[in-house]
Amino acid sequence: MKTEEIESEVGRSRSRLILVLRMAVSAAMLAVLISRVPREELSNLWRDWDPARITWLLTALGLTAGSVLLAALRWRQVLKALGLRVRTHRLLSLHLAGLFVSNFLPSTIGGDVLRVRRLSRQTDDPPAAFASVIIERLTGWLVLPMLTITGLLVNPSLLRLGAASSTALILVGTTLLLVLAVVYIAEHDRVGRRLQGSSGAIRRQLAAVHLGLSHLRDHPRDLRRLVGIGISYQTTLVVATAMAGRAVGIDLGPTAWLAFAPAVLIAQVFPLSVGGLGIREGALVLFLGPLGVTNAEAIALGLLIYAINLLVSLAGAPSFAMGHRRSEPVGAAR
Structure with missing residues (x-):
């Protein structure tokens, strides 16, 4: 067996092992959460069923689809900053394919990697494709x-919810600091000078990120x-979450x-x-519990969001x- 074949098989085995471990983590966490839900909460979850909940559910589904x-x-918009123009319907197709891979084939290459590979074939510019996704x-x-x-x-009373408030602040604060640090380092002129005329795939990809940010x-x-579209996208997901919440009461x-x-949304992307x-x-459960939401309702909401995404x-x-x-063909952006 050739060295490349051995390395490929080792990589596939590692991916399968990681997937099994992640499935075990998901199963264990859900088992712990559900075991702590009182039976009366489960029985009360659908006791006050209202047909209007179907409307809320369909609204959540429509908003999630629209967010794509x-x-x-x-x-x-990112590709335009990199000097490339790709039709929206092409990017929509690529994005949907990436979502399918991420949710149904988690042990394969991954949704973002799929998007980079296929966009690279479309543009003949792998570094720019990589940079656009980053x-x-x-x-x-x-x-x-x-x-x-x-x-x-807007609502300072939400800052006085104990662990829920402090955890949210830690999550968003850490995320914001990391993003700003990455942007500063990648966009800094010194980094650009070092990457200028660089050879090697990784250095070319980093150079493309630098050029896009510049x-x-x-x-x-x-x-x-770009930020405006980003706000619209994330706000749509927030509203979809609220509509799904109404669907479970x-x-x-x-x-x-x-x-x-x-x-x-930040917490759920941790690759655990x-x-x-x-x-x-x-x-x-952590964030909504102090607001009067039962554990059963919070868990049901999470599972419903997952089902909608699937x-x-x-x-x-x-x-x-x-x-x-x-x-x-892909043209240069005007």
């Missing part, structure tokens, strides 16, 4: 803390547009959702579980199966 288009528009992700990590901080400032710094209008004010839903299962539900991700199955056709 906003994500594609955000990605398109900058797009950084935008999300920048906006989520902003939303939580806004919710806490463009956004020098073109405030493009930066404002949770009725909170808008500032509570604005403060804590982004913190949940599958699809955020267990982590998302635990975060909802359903929306199914739309990416055809895009994943067919691949991304390299049928249209």
Whole structure:
């Protein structure tokens, strides 16, 4: 067996092992959370069933589906900063394929890697494709803390909820500091000089990130547009979470959702579980419990959000199966 084949098999085995461990973490966390739910809470969960909940559920589903288009528009804006133009429907197809891989094939290459690979084939510019996904992700990590901080400032009483408030502040504060540090380092002129004319795939990718961030710094209008789309995208997910909450009987004010839903979105991406299962539900119990939400309602909301994401991700199955056709040339952005 060739060395490359051995390394490939080792890589696949490692991926399968990591997936099994993450599944075990999800199962363990959910088991602990559910074991602590009183039986009366479970029986009361659907006792006051209202047909209007179906409307809330469909609204949450529609908003989650709509957010995928906003994500594609955000990605398109990043590519424009990198000097590339790709049609929105192409990016939408790629994004849906990435969601499908992330949610249904977690042991494979990963949704973001799939997006980079297929966009690289479309643009003939792998460094720019890599940089576009990195900058797009950084935008999300920048906006989520902003939303939580806004919710806490508008409703200061949410700062007095003990562990819920302090955990949210730690999450968003740490995230914001890390994003700003990465942006500063990647965009700094000294880094640009070191990467200028660099060889090697990794250095070219980092150079593309530097160029993209530098463009956004020098073109405030493009930066404002990118952040604006990012805010629209994340706010849509927050509203979708609130609608899903109504579907399970949770009725909170808008500032509570604005403060804590982004913190949940941050927490659930930690690569310790599958699809955020267990982590998302635990975060909802922590953040919403002090607001009068029962453990059963919080866990049900987390599982419902996961189910909605799975359903929306199914739309990416055809895009994943067919691949991304390299049928249209990509032009320089105007």
